[in-house]
Amino acid sequence: MTTGGFTLPGEAGHEELTLRLAERWGADVIRDSDGTTLSREILDADYGIYSTICLIREDRDWALANQRLLQQNFLGSFPVVADGDVVRIDPLAGYSTDQFVLNDWDGVELWQVFDRTSGTEVPRESWRLVDGTVVVDGTVPGHSYTVNVLVMRVWEEISMYNHVTNDWGDKPRLMALEPRHPAVAQRLEEWLERWCVEHPETTVVRFTSLFYNFAWFWGSDPDLPHVYADWGSYDFTVNPVALREFNAGRAVPITSEDFVDAGRYTSTHNPPSPIYREWMEFTMDFVLALGRRLVDVVHRHGKQAYVFYDDSWVGLEPYSPRFPEFGFDGLIKAVFSGYEARLNAGVDVPVHELRLHPYLFPVDLEGKPTFVPGGDPTADARAYWTVMRRALLRARIDRIGLGGYLSLVEPFEDFQAYVAEVADEHRLVRDLHLAGPPAVAPVRVGVATCWGRLRSWTCSGHLHENPELSLLHVIESLAGLPFDVEFLALDDLAADGVPDGIDVLVNAGPAGSSWSGGPVWSRPELVAAVTRFVAAGGGLVGVESPSALDRAQAPGRLDRFQLAPVLGVDVDAGDRHVLARRRFDVDEAGPAARSILAGVDVATALAGVRPQPGTRLARSGVAVLAATDGVPTVTATSFGAGRAVYLADHRHGADAARLLSNALWWAAGREPSGYATSDPRLDVAHFPASGTVLVASSADVPVTGSVLRDGEVVAEVSLAPAGLAVLDAAALDG
Amino acid sequence: MTTGGFTLPGEAGHEELTLRLAERWGADVIRDSDGTTLSREILDADYGIYSTICLIREDRDWALANQRLLQQNFLGSFPVVADGDVVRIDPLAGYSTDQFVLNDWDGVELWQVFDRTSGTEVPRESWRLVDGTVVVDGTVPGHSYTVNVLVMRVWEEISMYNHVTNDWGDKPRLMALEPRHPAVAQRLEEWLERWCVEHPETTVVRFTSLFYNFAWFWGSDPDLPHVYADWGSYDFTVNPVALREFNAGRAVPITSEDFVDAGRYTSTHNPPSPIYREWMEFTMDFVLALGRRLVDVVHRHGKQAYVFYDDSWVGLEPYSPRFPEFGFDGLIKAVFSGYEARLNAGVDVPVHELRLHPYLFPVDLEGKPTFVPGGDPTADARAYWTVMRRALLRARIDRIGLGGYLSLVEPFEDFQAYVAEVADEHRLVRDLHLAGPPAVAPVRVGVATCWGRLRSWTCSGHLHENPELSLLHVIESLAGLPFDVEFLALDDLAADGVPDGIDVLVNAGPAGSSWSGGPVWSRPELVAAVTRFVAAGGGLVGVESPSALDRAQAPGRLDRFQLAPVLGVDVDAGDRHVLARRRFDVDEAGPAARSILAGVDVATALAGVRPQPGTRLARSGVAVLAATDGVPTVTATSFGAGRAVYLADHRHGADAARLLSNALWWAAGREPSGYATSDPRLDVAHFPASGTVLVASSADVPVTGSVLRDGEVVAEVSLAPAGLAVLDAAALDG
Structure with a gap:
């Protein structure tokens, strides 16, 4: 048994258990968790001490007394259909008034009213605000109208979720302060200063993220309790102070509709607009400036500052080139999947730590029993660990740990034993990484999306939240494969071509999404750059709807997949209804099939794969390696000196990962080498x-x-x- | 047993059988068929005589001697990807050179070269024609290039099909003449004149359509033998004579790309462009002018002129308001489905005749045995007749008949008996219609598409050719239901509102198609007109993707279904990925469910229905009456004084037709009345x-x-x- 690199959640009142397990699991650090505290006996036991703080919502009394300093956002009302020439809109109808309060005292000039039938803005002089209702004059009967308004958020969403889910009754509702107000920024800094003074035994301040929660709009309709949620959206960074600062001196100001986008908001899954990207930069700059001041406070007190990539990570952006300027000493991430471990491992920060699952709670996120009779936490832990370990073989993680109520594990001796095993395994793998990196395959993979490096190793959220997202399955497979992986921005490819050193380009995801790219594929220089890359010997792996454009975005184009000439495959979106389909035989024995299907149980690899019903073969040279219901699901083709593979979909699993691995080797034009x-x-x-x-x-x-x-x-x-x-x-x- | 209203295919050499069955089936007319002739004994037997002619391809020797007078069309080449700054395109590569020959002597100025990566035309000065190859200079490596060219068609497609399918070897290949050439028009008229003189016993000249075949492009790749086909496309009406006449004096001329449309051609399934509609009118005027001259020839000889709505019907347009001007005495249609009978019955022409199936051939269209051992032609005939009879209950058909080789029925006594039964049933139903029309339900249905009245009772082609087209299933159900049905143009609804007398509007079909409408739904006046219609008490039944727009076509809009506020249902095309779905319970017992599901076996009615995976409930008031895999398939909602029903799909069958009928009654706000x-x-x-x-x-x-x-x-x-x-x-x- 080895020791170190393990963070144990301590629990006051269970000192003997805490210290016994700390020794058994080789822990070097003890932490508190939501709902637990550490007693003097634990604090004095000569372990490192992590203390969790969620700065933005800690000081509830002050927030309560300063409600005009709470966080805000734009909200698009539900539509009202005109039945005459006046329409009255209650902006909050359909939304939770526990979460939102109309801000009608500051920034009404930023509101916008829209005719959603024509898609045009209603001039300011045609609407007025009367007692919280927006009255629109001169409406057209049969047209739908909405208003974008600014709202205060009077209940922080994580507090709201825990409260509602656990039926907490009159337990206080927490509120998130808006740090753009100088008074708030000053208050946070002072509060942290005082906290550090009062907690001398803390060695690491574990910031539960920083300022801005991911976007999460609650509804009032019991059938629509959540109207919108996105883990990477900056919707909650909006407020009049920030808007005025951003717009100062701009010829074209940012508007409410740049955030509301006809109810799509700024979802990470949609291609970002140029002005929204600027807003993100603007927010990152602010979060960095204030965040760095807070880290400095911690450092001045001789403590380390770790940050937990979690609910309020917006603006923090671990893959921003400026992230190291925060001065964080470590990054902690709660992980369900291997790609989340790679996300953590790839960040430029001294210490990388994972918070493993299961959480030490009676039940899991879905309400299934864990540390109660009927639960099997050891099986859960083993399943999570094997998913995670694939990724840990490829990239160094310095520390692992658990969270929750330690006392719950007391009756589960096998769990205690298994965690000891996991901790040892982790230290073994970590030490190998420290001695020198693992061998990587001589095939460098570039995953090209709208987001590029900024959204490395993620598609916004956990795999179980986006089970249908093919790119997420692709990166989960990649997380445990021996390829170097880079995340590339499609805009950069258009501007500069495919970077040197990339052997195979991957483009994957639903049509129109930020993942496959959407309208950026209307840029001929992007299509030409990728086409030339493959023609010159590069590899391409397209999954689901690579390079897909809608017809209206592609006038004069032959294809929906703009890379169809390279892939040899296209999809008919319905507008080529009568075109006869190219006939094909499934070629399970040709050279490409022998390479790509090698060692793969195709039935297992393609289980759950949804072939695109409109798939058509754009070139006769393409080989169909697998098909479902007569629709190709795996194809391979040569193009110039290069090669391209198309996968109709990808659902991660051992065979699917092997299929992807084979496809990458084949597309690179190489025989698999190494182990x-x-x-x-x-x-x-x-x-x-x-x-x-x-x-x-x-x-x-x-x-x-x-x-x-x-x-x-x-x-x-x-x-x-x-x-x-x-x-x-x-x-x-x- | 009654007599009359029956057309029997006679066969020389089988005179006894011909005359015996003519009596048994109550025939009053004997016809020839492709491949059969009538002998003197039959011609003199005191029956009406139909003679089939396909004028445009009858005079092969003259066509062979005048090959520059053959029909032409625009053809878009397959793309060539540039690997340098010059690209060479063989325009016919991939196409059948048995069908197409490059026209490089007349009209090269009408050709266009396109960069299909940028979607833009290559200037004329950048390309040249060298020995049948188009050489494009200044190309961008990685871009794809195509050329639109004019081609002669040296083999008429039906002749080609029969030839290739039946392996006819050196049997002559027929050619279709272009009647826009005055010499051709004159030749046709003279030929017909002579023919009438030589066939005194013919009472009815049965024109197998007129001049222009539906579009059918053959390929040279054995894996892509048919590149493009559409029953309603005017692609084959194009030639330099017509183009020059059309463009004379036009500020914006029609171009090759108006027909080629990046390889989509002028498919009936896609919304027609304004200039293509003008081209159709221009062609109809021509077909009418010459067609009327030919009908006059027939009439001058004391014969009647019937027209067979078949392969070469383009330009004829039985639902054009000018169709009666041809002076045809009858319209004949080969029918597989009830809607085709309604198509025929609804045309303003004295006599409506159906050519029933099975055709008297050894095998059917799919090669299954019919009048040979192993075939069961009686079962086939019964199945076709019951499909057809539903429609005949609603609308008068004057005559029915058969086609093919009569001798084949000799061994099938039960078939002979069943046809006698069918002929009697038909005469019974026809006589009831003649005595007075059947009662119709007090619910008038308007089916709204881009095409409106011009494509009444059809979606281009037979049901078995378009089995996935929901609107085709809808009209097949409607064909046998007791509702009056009108076909309305969406443009007209936008301009004039929903016409008086319409109780329920139906909009159905794939997103972007001419059937559901496509971009016309970006016109706010259309959305407002339908919204106001329902608000004022009208009914709406939307099927599949009613009023759907792509995101790029609908900036600033909330919904993909522009009628979502009325329907209460929308579909997420992927750009609302993170929006939480509205929860719903399936309401099988509410008032709407009791009406709409009444008497329906829902499992049967929805068998084969493909629910739209992105379906979301746009309004909380909507009732979900049925769902598949958690996706709503039947919903009902009230809107203002009106009602709307959404069906995720529709596959015709007895229960599905009942479900549609119930939905129409409910949407109209009426209790079913009558029988x-x-x-x-x-x-x-x-x-x-x-x-x-x-x-x-x-x-x-x-x-x-x-x-x-x-x-x-x-x-x-x-x-x-x-x-x-x-x-x-x-x-x-x-």
Whole structure:
């Protein structure tokens, strides 16, 4: 057993358990959690101490006394259909008035009324605000009208969620302050200063993010309790102070509609407008400036500052090039999936820590039992760990930890034992990384989206929240594969071409989304850049709707997939209804099929895949490697000196990940080299500096399989469910 | 047994059979068919004689000698991706050179070259024609280029199809002449004149349509044998003579791209452009002028002129207001579905005749045996007849008939007997119509599309060719329901509102199609007109993607269905990915459900229905009557004084037709009145003038059910499979 790199949630009143498990799990740090405190005995036990603070909502009394300093946002009303020449709109109808209060004293000049039938703004002189109701004159019967208004948020959303979900009755409702007000910024700084003085034993201040929550609009209709939510949206950074500062001196000001966007708001899934990108930069600059002051306070008190990438991370942007300027000493992330571990590991910060699941709560997020009779927390922990460990083989994570009520684990001896095992495994893998990085495949992958590097290793939110998003499954597969992965912005590709060093470009996601790209594909220089890249020998893997444009966005174009000439595949969006489809045979035995389907159980790999019903083959040279109901699901084609693979969809799993891996090797025009395994459920990583080869099983059954090097079998391994084998590379050479 | 109203295909060499069946089936007319002739004995047997001619391709020798007078069209080449600054395009690469020959001697100034990556035309000075190859200079590497060219068609497509399908070897290839050339028009007229002289016994010249085939482009790639086909497209009416005449004096000329449309061509399924509509009118005027001259020739010879609505019907347009000016004495239509019978019945022409199926051929269109061992032509005939008879209950068809080789029926005594039965049934129903029209429901239905009246009772082609087209299923259901149906143009609704007398508006079809409407829904006046219509008490039934616009076509709009405020339902095209869905319960017992689901086996009615995965409920007042996999498939809502029903899809069948019927009654705000049946497989029609009620079964099993009047049971009937009951209305009163 080794020690260190483990953060244990302590619990006052359970000192003996806390200290016993701290030793058993090799913990070097004890933390508090939501709802728990640390007692003097724990604080004095010579462990590092993390203290959690959520600065923006900590000081409820002051917030209550300064309600005009709370956070705001734009809200688009629900539409009202005119039945005469006057329409009255209650802006908050349909929204939770526990969350929102109309701000009718500051910034009404920023409101906008729209005729949503014509899509045009109603002139300011045609509407007025009367006792909280917007009265629109000169309306056209049959047209729908909405108003975008500024609202105060009088209940912080996480507090609201916990309160409502747990039926907390009259427990106080927390409020989030708007730090753009200088009085608030000063108050936060002073509060933190005092807090540091009062908590000398804390070694690490664990900021539960910083200022701005992700967007989450609650509804009043019991059938529509949540109107809008997005983990990466900056909707909650809006307020008159910020708007006026942003617009000062601008020829074209930012408007309410730049945020409301006809009810789409600034969802991360949609391509961002140029002005919204500027707003994000503007907000990041502010969050950085104030955030750095707060980190300085912590540092002045001789403590470290870690930040938890969580609810209020907006503006923080760990993948912004300026993130290191915050001076954070560590980044902590709660993780369900491997890609979230890669997100954390890839950030430029000294310490990377994961908060593992299960959370030490009686039930999980979906209400299923965990640490109560009927729960099996050990099985849960094993499932989460095997998902996570794939990613940890590829990238260094310095620390892991748990959260919640430690006392709940007392009756679960097997859980206690399993966590000890996990902690040891983690330290083993971490130490290998520290000795020298694992070997990577000689195929560098560029995932191209509208967001590029800023949204590396994420598509906004957890996999279980976006189960249908193909790109999220792609990055989850990539998280455990031995390829170097870069996240590229489509705008940059259009401007500068595909960067040197990229071997295979990936474009994936629904048509029109920020992930596949949307309207950026109407830029001929982007299409030409990718086409030339492949023609010159590059690889392309397109998933779902790569390079897709709507017909109205692509006048004069032949295809919906702008890369159809390269992919050999297109989709008919209905406007080519009568075009006869190209016939095809499924080619399971040709050279491309032998490479791409190698070692893959195709039925398993494609389980759950939804083929695009309008798929048509744009070129006769394309080989269909798999099809469902007569619709191609996997195709491969050569184009110039390069190659392209199309996957109608991708649902992560061992076989699907192997299929993707094969596709990347094939598209790169390379034979797989380095270490590999015969069974897709076995992941392998080679740490040359340590002379160690790790083989990890993601299966919940025993697996026996071969380890291969450059295509030759060098060992056979038999792993227990979720097992890990540590092999000596030198012995394999023998 | 009655006689008349029946056209029998005679066959020389089988005179006894011909005359025996003519008597058995009550025929009054004998016709020739493709491949058969009538002998002197038949011609002299005192029957009316139909003679089939397909004028445009009859005179092969003259066509062969005048190949510059053949028909032409624009063809868009397949794209070529530039790998340097010059691109060479073989315009016909990928197309059948048996069908197409490049016209490089007349009209090259009408060709256009396009950069399909930017969607822009390449200036004329940047390309040249060199030995049949188009050489484009100054190309951008990675961009795709195409050329639109004029081609001659050296093989008429129906001849081509029969030839290729039946392996006819060196049997002559027929060619279609272009009647825009005055020499051709004169030749056709002279040829017909001579033909009439030489065929004194012919009483009816049966024009197998007139001049222009529907568009059908053959490919050279065995995997893409048909590149494009559309039954209603005017692509084959194009040639330099017509183009120059059309463009003379026009500020903005029509171009090749107005026809090619980036490879979409002028498919009937896509919304027509204004200039293409003008081209259609221009062509109709020409077809009418020359067609009338030909009809006059026939009339001068004391014969009648019937026209067969078939392969070469383009420009004929039976639903054009000018169609009666042709002077045709009858319209014949080959029919697979009830809606095709309604299409025929609704045309303003003296005689309406149907060519029933099966065709007297050894095998059917799909190659399945018919009049050979293994075939069951009687079962086929019964199935077709029950489909057709639903429509015949509602609208008068004067004549029916068969086509093909009569000798083939000789061994099939049961078929001979069944046709006698069908002929009698038809005469019975026809005579009831002649005595006075059947009662119609007091709910007038308006089906609104881009095409309006011009494409009444069709969506271009047969149901088996467009099995996924929801509107086609809707009109097939409507064909046998007792509602008056009008086909309305969405442009007209925008200009003039919903016409008086319409009770329920139907809008149905895929998003962006000419059927649901496409971009016309960006016109606020259209949305307002329909919204006001429903608010004032009208009904709306939306199917699949009613009033749908793409996001790029609807800036500033809240919804994809522009009528979402009325329907209470919208679809998320992906750009509202994170919006929480409105929760709903399926309400199978509320008032709307009781009316709309009454008497319907919902599972059967919705079998095969594909719910729209992105369906969201736009209003909380909407009732979900049925859902599949959590996605609403049938909803109902009240809006103002009116009502709206949404059906995610519609697949015709007895229960689905009943569901649609119920939806129309409910949307109209009326209780069903008049005659009805308890079992959706029983259709009922009341002929007040005759005092007769017909009950027809569309089932292939015996059915017992009730006949109702104004909701009260007035009789019980038991029908054999496909049976017909004739009831005395007076007795039902008793």
